[in-house]
Amino acid sequence: ECVPFCSIECQNGTCVGPDTCQCLPGYQQSHTEANSCEPSCDSKFVDIANGDCIAPNVLQCSEGFQLEYSPLSGRTFCRYPCDAECIHGLCLSDGSCQCWDGFSPSDGADNVCEPIGKNCTQSL
Incomplete structure (x- = not known):
């Protein structure tokens, strides 16, 4: 053989x-x-930006970043810790919030993203 x-x-x-x-x-x-x-690491489950794939679909964050899981996207990612938590968004390395899809920055707070169309006054 x-x-x-x-x-x-x-x-x-x-x-x-x-x-x-x-x-x-x-x-x-x-x-x-x-x-x-x-x-x-499958990009459907893991975003390797700011980290390294150390085992199948297992992410280790670079120094200064924190491991997070987004139930909305179903993905694990490394985020930069903000002074104030980003509500419905991701904290960027400059400390600003990037809103998730379907959300836009709130007029009242820099760290809050609201659903698009939340303040619509016209009805169908």
């Missing part, structure tokens, strides 16, 4: 041919290391 041989052991994968690794689920071929598979 022939068994595939990899001169460098496969990391997070299986040797499937001469010096050829097949990555395990949740891992992808490394762009920098031969026979090495690195963790993969």
Whole structure:
């Protein structure tokens, strides 16, 4: 019986041919290391901006950022901590709030985003 041989052991994968690794689920071929598979984070579940994918769909935030989960988007992300919490939005590195889709900045408070059309007075 022939068994595939990899001169460098496969990391997070299986040797499937001469010096050829097949990555395990949740891992992808490394762009920098031969026979090495690195963790993969699916953008539907994880936003890797301001962080690193350290295991399949597991995010570690860069220094100064905090791990958060948005029930609205269903995604984990790293946010910059604001002096005041952003309501219905994300805190940006300059301390301002970026409103989620469907929300706009409130006239009364810099850290609050309100549903678009909340103050509509015309009815159908």
